[in-house]
Amino acid sequence: MILHVSKSPSSNEVGYISFPADAGKVRYAMIGLEEFGGWAPAYIIGGDGAAKVPAGYIERDALFSETGVQKLNQLAGLVDAMDLDTQKVFAGALRAESINGLDDVLRVASSLGQYEFIEGVPTDKELGLWLVEHDSTWADFPVEMRPYLNHAEIGAMYSANNCGAYTSEGYVRRREAAPAHRAAKRPTFALTLASPTGSVRLNLPTGSDELGQAKRALQLDDLGSAIIRDVEIGYPWAHLLPMDSVTFEDIATLGECVWGMIGEDRETYGAVLEAVGPRDFHSAVLLAEDIDDYELVTGNEREYAITALRYAGAGDEILELLEGFTDFDALGRAEMERDGVQETSFGHVRRLSAPWPEQEPEIGQTMC
Secondary structure, three states: OEEEEEOOOOOOOEEEEEOOOOHHHHHHHHHHHHHOOOOOOOEEEEEOHHHHHHHOOOOHHHHHOHHHHHHHHHHHHHHOOOOHHHHHHHHHHHHHOOOOOHHHHHHHHOOHHHEEEEEOOOOHHHHHHHHHHHOHHHOOOOHHHHHHOOHHHHHHHHHHHOOEEEOOOEEEEEOOOOOOOOOOOOOOEEEEEEEOOEEEEEEOOOOHHHHHHHHHHHOOOOHHHOEEEEEEEOOOOHHHOOOOOOOHHHHHHHHHHHHHOOOOHHHHHHHHHHHHOOOOHHHHHHHHHOHHHEEEEOOOHHHHHHHHHHHOOOOHHHHHHHOOOOOHHHHHHHHHHHHOOEEEOOEEEEEOOOOOOOOOOOOOOEOO
């Protein structure tokens, strides 16, 4: 990745900085360029090939810091692996998203599998025509009536309500985009892989296109041979994961499991991690794969007893009859102990099949 740096877009004095690069050499080149002919600040004005795409989004300060250059080196690994079609997606994705510096550029570059490029759709009218022909929303609309639709208005409305952007050659949109409502943003689940040729950051789970791009950037046939430089997990139970002996296969599998969890499954997983205390990361992955075998339950002993009685077939009449003659609290404690209920900071949890996996000492607390 080669970036063009100059004091002015019209200046003949242009510096060409190639990445990956050493932070000290980049800083030295910038200082020399800015001091030549009288000091003035220099900015990134363009780049060679695919580097043209992100050039306008990279702030000047990134060229003067160790961290900034490291991120540019990471971006170089991604950009240099992009073919022409990927560059089109990258350009549109940057326009579609709210980009506020190098971190956002990296985030988009490492998650291009979340976007798709619709070729030949550079305006609202073309987008409207494409949607009527291909989008499931219009599947049942009579074919003979479609020529009378206001396609420009359809395209404009879709574009306004979805994360997408036009380029000179087409339209780029998020694959998961929905017209009126989207799922809440999920916490971070990502890892940074490194090889002698550079590093890449992958948001998990990821698609085959992104995996292929990462392999090309790292020049590896198998990402399992890459060095895992960093793992970012934004869930409140992340500290309970034993991070020794982490493999790419395990972290990718866990990412898929967590992404697929529904309802309160993620809270349940936190409770299970705390209760079991897995010995290693692979054991934690096995717990995630088996999450349907666990459930969060009430910690109120009386409520637990009543629920247990209802499961046993007791109706309202029997429960009313037992009221005043039964110590529901004591019964609830006994049922909790029999069911192996564990108390954790994420709530009370039980395993639907017995027994619980082997626990580490000092981890988890059995109700009694």
